[in-house]
Structure formats: C-alpha cells, structure tokens
Amino acid sequence: MSLSxxxxxxxxxxxNLGKLTQEEIDAFEVYLKANPESRKRVRSxxxxxxYLLTKSQxxxxxxxxxxxxxxxxxxxxxxxxxxxxxxxIAATILISFLGFYLWQMNKSHTVDPNLFRSxxxxxxxxxxxxxxxxxxxxxxxKDNHQVGxxxxxxxxxxxxxxxxxxxxxxxxxxxxxxxxxEVVSAWDAIFHSGQLRAVVPPAARxxxxxxxxxxxxxxxxxxxxxxxxxxxxxxxxxxxxLVHSDDEPTQEMNTGDRLKLTSAGYTEVDPDIxxxxxxxxxxxxxxxxxxxxxxxxxxxxxxxxxxxLVAYFPMDEKSWEGxxxxxxxxxxxxxxxxxxxxxxxxxxxxxxxHHKMALDxxxxxxxxxxxxxxxxxxxxxxxxxxxxxxxxxxxxxxxxDNYNNGEPHxxxxxxxxxxxxxxxxxxxxxxxxxxxxxxxxxxxxxxxLSGKWxxxxxxxxxxxxxxxxxxxxEEISSEPIIDKFYIEKLSxxxxxxxxxxxxxxxxxxxxxxxxxxxxxxxxxxxxxxxSGNEIKRLYQNGKP
Amino acid sequence: MEINKDIQDKDELFHLLYLKHVDDLxxxxxxxxxxxxxxxxxxxxxxxxxxxxxxxxxxETSFIKxxxxxxxxxxxxxxxxxxxxxxxxxxxxxxxxxxxxxEEAESSKDEQRVLDSCLQKLPExxxxxxxxxxxxxxxxxxxxxxxxxxxxxxxxxxxxxxxxLYDCMQKNLKVEGLA
Numbered sequence: 260m261s262l263s264x265x266x267x268x269x270x271x272x273x274x275n276l277g278k279l280t281q282e283e284i285d286a287f288e289v290y291l292k293a294n295p296e297s298r299k300r301v302r303s304x305x306x307x308x309x310y311l312l313t314k315s316q317x318x319x320x321x322x323x324x325x326x327x328x329x330x331x332x333x334x335x336x337x338x339x340x341x342x343x344x345x346x347x348i349a350a351t352i353l354i355s356f357l358g359f360y361l362w363q364m365n366k367s368h369t370v371d372p373n374l375f376r377s378x379x380x381x382x383x384x385x386x387x388x389x390x391x392x393x394x395x396x397x398x399x400x401k402d403n404h405q406v407g408x409x410x411x412x413x414x415x416x417x418x419x420x421x422x423x424x425x426x427x428x429x430x431x432x433x434x435x436x437x438x439x440x441e442v443v444s445a446w447d448a449i450f451h452s453g454q455l456r457a458v459v460p461p462a463a464r465x466x467x468x469x470x471x472x473x474x475x476x477x478x479x480x481x482x483x484x485x486x487x488x489x490x491x492x493x494x495x496x497x498x499x500x501l502v503h504s505d506d507e508p509t510q511e512m513n514t515g516d517r518l519k520l521t522s523a524g525y526t527e528v529d530p531d532i533x534x535x536x537x538x539x540x541x542x543x544x545x546x547x548x549x550x551x552x553x554x555x556x557x558x559x560x561x562x563x564x565x566x567x568l569v570a571y572f573p574m575d576e577k578s579w580e581g582x583x584x585x586x587x588x589x590x591x592x593x594x595x596x597x598x599x600x601x602x603x604x605x606x607x608x609x610x611x612x613h614h615k616m617a618l619d620x621x622x623x624x625x626x627x628x629x630x631x632x633x634x635x636x637x638x639x640x641x642x643x644x645x646x647x648x649x650x651x652x653x654x655x656x657x658x659x660d661n662y663n664n665g666e667p668h669x670x671x672x673x674x675x676x677x678x679x680x681x682x683x684x685x686x687x688x689x690x691x692x693x694x695x696x697x698x699x700x701x702x703x704x705x706x707x708l709s710g711k712w713x714x715x716x717x718x719x720x721x722x723x724x725x726x727x728x729x730x731x732x733e734e735i736s737s738e739p740i741i742d743k744f745y746i747e748k749l750s751x752x753x754x755x756x757x758x759x760x761x762x763x764x765x766x767x768x769x770x771x772x773x774x775x776x777x778x779x780x781x782x783x784x785x786x787x788x789x790s791g792n793e794i795k796r797l798y799q800n801g802k803p
Numbered sequence: 804m805e806i807n808k809d810i811q812d813k814d815e816l817f818h819l820l821y822l823k824h825v826d827d828l829x830x831x832x833x834x835x836x837x838x839x840x841x842x843x844x845x846x847x848x849x850x851x852x853x854x855x856x857x858x859x860x861x862x863e864t865s866f867i868k869x870x871x872x873x874x875x876x877x878x879x880x881x882x883x884x885x886x887x888x889x890x891x892x893x894x895x896x897x898x899x900x901x902x903x904x905x906e907e908a909e910s911s912k913d914e915q916r917v918l919d920s921c922l923q924k925l926p927e928x929x930x931x932x933x934x935x936x937x938x939x940x941x942x943x944x945x946x947x948x949x950x951x952x953x954x955x956x957x958x959x960x961x962x963x964x965x966x967x968l969y970d971c972m973q974k975n976l977k978v979e980g981l982a
Contacts, residue, residue: 268966274892275837281890288896295903302834302904306911307969309833309842310918313826315937429880461876462852607888619888 262290264300271301277605385409386445387426393547395420395436407711414441414451429463430477432456443469456483456496472520473504480514491520492528551803552611558800563587567639567787570596570631572756574781575615579606584618584627593632598756600627609780610643610712610803617780620757621647623772627756631784635749638719639785640669640679641797645712646777649673649704653759655773656715657782660753662695665746669717670759670773675704677728677735679717683746696744700728700736712780714798720788721747727791732798734791756782817857820866821850827911828870834904835878835897837889845881849874871905913981914972921971929964936961 262270270287273279279287291298387410397403399416410424417436424432427445434440438453449469459466459477466477468484470491475484480498484491493502494517502510507524519528559573571588572578578585582604586596602624609617618627640657652673659666659682668680677700687694698717716729724740758774781801789797832849833842852873860869878901885891892900922930935946936957947957 265966268969277837277889279890284890284892288892292896292899298900298903299907302900302907303914303973304965304969305834306830306914307918307965307972309830310826310915311933311937311965311968312839313829314915314918314922315934460880461856461873462880 262297267297267301268304271304280606384411385427386411386442387424389422390425390431391421391423393421395422405711407707409707410442412441412443414439416440417453426463426466428466430457430459430466432458432468450484450486450491452486454483454485457481459498470520472522473502473507476501476503482512489521493518493520548612548614548803552614555611555801558797562783562797564589565785567785567789568783569633569635569786570629570782570784572598572618572782573615574609574617574779579616586629594630596629596631598627598629600625602626604757607778609778610645615780617643617645617778618757619778620774621776621778623758623774625774626758628753629756630753631751633750633786635665635751635786637721637786637788638667638681638749639716639783639787639789639794640667641714641716641781641783641785641789641794643712643714643780643801644775644777645710645780646671646704646775647709648706648776649675650776651772651774653678653773654775655755655757655759656775656779657784658755658759658773659751660755663752665749666751666754667719667749668759671704671715671775672699675702676700677703677715677717677730679719679726679728681719681746681749683744693743696740698726698728698736698738700730703730703735712803714801716789716794716797718788718794719749721745721749723788725788727788729791729794729798731802732795734794751784813857816862817854821853824867824870826915827867827908828874830911830914831867831871831904831908832874832878835901836881837885837891841881841885845874845877848877848881852877865909867908867911868905871901871908875901875905910981913976913979917975917979917981918968918972920975921968924971925964925968932960933964933968 270279270283274284274287291301389404389406389408389410392404392406395403396418397416398418399414404410404415404422415422415424415434416439417434419436421436422434422440424434424440424442426432426442426448432440432448433456435454435456438455439451440453440455441449441451443449446463446465447467447469451471455468457466457468457477458481459479461479464477464479468475468477470484470486471489472491475482475493478499478501480500481496482498482500483494483496486492493500493512495512495514497514499514500512502512502518502520502525504520510518510525512518517528519526556575559575562568563571568588570586572584573587574584575587578587582600584598584600586598588596590596600618603622604625604627605619606616607619609615620626642656644656646654649671650673654671654673655669656671657667657669659668662668662682663685664682666682668678668682670678672678678697680695680697682688682695684692684694698719714729714731718725718727718729720726721740724745726738726740727734728736757779783797828849829842829846832845833839836842836845849870853870856873860866875898879894879897882891882894882897891897922933925933932946932950936943943957944954947954950957952960
C-alpha cells in the first residue's frame, strides 16, 4: 500500500478526531511502521500544529496591544489554554507555583491535600485501584474485591490467584497467592507473605514495600519479592533498589542482583522466582474476558428465539452496519426495529474489552433512535451500562419520544435512582394534574461505580399490578400499581436510546440534556415482565 | 553545554531551560497525541515531573533530550489510560514514534524559524486567518461569522493553508540542508 502525503495527513487527522475504526487504525499503524518517511512526515505535520498555536497566541497579544480590534467578541475570546496565554508570564507563574509545592512534594510525599481541594469537591477513599484479578480467591476481605475497586488502608489476603494493584503514585504490583499484602498509603505497603512483582516507573520513585526483615525502596525499576518463613528474597529484574534494615547498612541492588534478607543479615542467593509480570496478568485477565464473553454468547442464543423478546441490541459483531445498530430479535411484523446512531454517538469498547463494542452516548447530541411498533401487555427493559457520571438531572436509558399514554420513560436521576414510568393521562400534563407515576428505586449510585459496567432492569407489569427495578441481577425495589395509575394499553413507537433529545415544541429548538454520560453495551426489550430469576440468570451469564 | 556557568540557582536554571525549550517540548508531545487537550494534560504533568527530577539533570547535557525522555514516559502512560475508552495506536508503535520524535526534537528550533519565514511569505489575509483561527480556536464559528464564511469552508481553507505551510517548511529546511 502506498499513500500520498495528503492521504497520510488526512488519516492522521481522522485518527486524532477519533474517526477511524479499529481496523483502519491497525492498517494505518502497519503502514506507518513500514514507512519511516511517512512517520517523519506525520510527526512534522503535527508539530506544525503546535508551532502555529504558540506563534498565533504570542502574535495575537502583540496585535491586540498595537491595533485595537473592532470585534469585541474576538478580543474576549478565551484562549484554549489560559495557562499558556502569555507563554513567558504563565510559565513563570506556573513555575513559581510548582516551585513551592513540588519542592515540598520532592522532600516528602505529605503535601496537605487540602491545598488542592475545595470544600465541596466530592472525594473518594483509596491509595490504589484493583486493575486485574485472575482466578482469585479472597480470604480477606470476606466480601471480595472486584476489578476497579479502590483500596485504602487495608489488608488483602488471597488463597490463590493473581491481583494487580495500581498504586496512585504510579507503581503497579502483581501479587501471587497465597499472599498477604497491606496497603498503607499511595507510596507504602507491607508484604506479610507470598510472592509479588513490582513495576515502579520514574514518577513513583521512592515507592516502598516493607517486610519483617527490611524495607525495599524502589528507585524506578522492576523487582520481585518473595516473603516466607522469616526470610525475604529480592530480585532486581531491571534498574535499582535500596534495601534498608534496622541492623544492616543500606544496600544498593542493581539489575540482576538477588538478595536473601533474614534476621542474620543479607546473603546473595539464586532464588527461583517465577511471578507473573504485568503483560502476563493482562493476558490472563483477557483470557478470562474471553471466557465470560463465550458464556454470554451461549446465554444470548437461548434468548434470541424467545417470543417475548421484541427488540434486542446485543451490539455484538453482527450488530453494526454503518450508523445502524441492528435489532437481533427475529423479525415478526411491522417496520424493522434497527436503531440509528445520530449526532456524535460512537462505538467504544464494551464490557468484554475488544470482544465487542458498545454505544457511546457521552456527547450531549449523541443518541440512537428506534421505532418499535405494536401493542405491549407489559414491559421489561434490560441494559448493561458504564456510566462515567450522572451529570444531568435526568440521564436517559430508553425514552419514548412523545411520552403519550402508555409510552415508557426509563432513566436515572442525578441522585442515582432508577426511574421507570409510563404516561397514564397525557391530558393532565397540560393542566398540571398528576399524569403519570414514577417508580423509583432507592439510590444505588456512588462515585465508585463510575466507569464500571453495571446491569439495570425494570419490569412494568399491569396484569400483576407491580413495577420492579433491578441492579446487577438483584431486585432493588418493588411497588404496586394502584388504580389511579393503572393503564392496560402499552406501546412505544418512536424512542431514543441513551438520550431524549427531541425538542419540546415544533417551533422551539430548545431541548433538555438527558444524554447518559457513558456507554450502553446491550439492550433487551420484552413484551412481558421477566421474573426475578430470569433477570438474575441474564446477569450471571452476562457479567464481564 | 547550553548555559552560563554562573547560574547556580536551581530555580533560575530551571526557568531558563524550561522557557527556552517549552515550545519544542510541546511540539514533541503534540506529535504523539491526538488532541490539544491530551497534549496540555500531559504537558502539565511533564512540567511537574521535570521540576521534581530536575536534580537528576546534568547541565552539561541536552535539556530537550532529557525532557523528551520524561515526556515519552508520560505520553506512554497517558496512552494506556486513553486506551481504556478510545481507539489508539499500539504501545510498541507509540514507543517507536516517541523515540524517533526525540531524535527530531533538537531541530525543533530550525523548524520554527523556517516556519516564521513561511508565515511571512503568506499573503496578509491568509496569514491573519491562520493567526486568528489558532489564537481563537475554540471560537472558530466566530471567526467564520466575522469573515462571512461557513465553518466548514473555513476548515477547508485552513487545512489547505496548513498543507501549504508544511510544504514551505520542508522546502526551506531542504534548502538549508536540514531535512
């Protein structure tokens, strides 16, 4: 393959804008790898962008001083990076600011965090995050940990398996069970027993792991550590570490060095250390993703023929065609129920990593539209979502366009309550009388759920007079449908997935922001209320 | 050696070198990342790390090369973070690009110098368009309004001007025997 210079620049710009598919990126990468001159051109072209920005900003300031511009708006336009508006001044300010705080940070890692935090800023507790888990069995904590959990001052004890912990200082530690490991701070840990491997990038220099026999201080390296029967063994795989102990002088160890630490002192050894590194744990973890993905695929095949399933968007490899997301339930009658992606709706990796993609609706104008005709006796909405934040008052999951009688709205409010509702009497809407009833779940959201895949479901069952909400396969609320809010005839019609972007009135283009700040990985719509057991089974066999 | 011997103070030396090379370093970082936001995010981190590790810097050696090593590390870890929710190049390819870009960083000043003369050669109207668009990039619609053009047309014009400047820059570097 040979590309013209213009084609190369066009590709890199489209890559930068996130407009290339995975296949296109892969092909472009292969091309660039084979063509050093093209790589050089691409870099130089991007540097040009940087130079133009810098020059324009300094030019602009000169122009503004010399020739007053008539256009007020231009003068007041905010620079893209206010911090660099005036490069020399900003940099000096930046540096004088850094000079103070970083000097302190450099001396110790105990900068008062309140210096950087305003009072009403929301916070989370943690010194490290669990990046990967492979075949793990926890002894402590008893309720286990999941990938993405934050770990603050606590002891992790595993009977078997591998854990990768990413400390906020930048160090990554892979612990191999059986092991007992205590997280003390973002910079310190105590290793009671087991085997581990630590990768400490330059930014995390000074990361320390204590054992009963001494303390290993890392100076930007990779090392492994085994602790058992009153001895610790250190092997520096790459770089440099310092070993401190109460009784011995500090010892410097370099690449390839191996030391045994006992109460009697240090001895050089040839330990037989074979602990998974970061690449290995990642591939094992990806292997598990494959297993979960296969399990889901298998479960999915059981449902596709289910007569109750009206629309199904698994968003798997067969589901994407241009800007359409194909409905995978067998077509019975009426117009096709495929969804169309609009605005800046994009595809992003789904809950099984790159095994399948998900619908990304983070941009306010992003949405997917669908038309589902026919009469319903009951509803079940079942979805997998990854929410970054509940940034809007209402965050849409699945919303009937007009919200006329019998049409559903399914969303989450900014308190984190799941909201299932159906319009009962649309005329009351105009005269401010109760027109519908919202069946809320208790608030299930907390910031720790941000960025994690969760499953939500709601069932609306007029026949049995009950509405239920579910989170991760478990029922979280159940409420009766009283006479006043009873409706028999249900329907959907035009609807949106992940947003509710239709303007309120034909003559007014204003619309409220209800897009879900996150991704949607799978959506099932049933003309029936699934049982709690069915939802649990879907969750169990569909979790990542 | 690029600095005067009697600058003893760490702060002063840092100011001097950082200010002298920050444009080159930003261009290096920009050439490896998709957007300006990404670049600025990484640059802020890089500034912090450079300061923190400034004691390790040997003033007898090249500051920009040393700073590129730091930026390289930050770019790669930022790529890993981006890879969670964006489609990005593979790590090994990024490493290749980062290493080659570091080789080019020392000629960044030459590129900027020839670009200046290329900008001067542009007709005034085109030059001021580029300057306006880049200094008010977030308000590109305003620039378009002011010129009575659609945003799309403006982007096409800007794209063409950018290619023109690129060609001019390469030609001049070649003439000077620098490319």
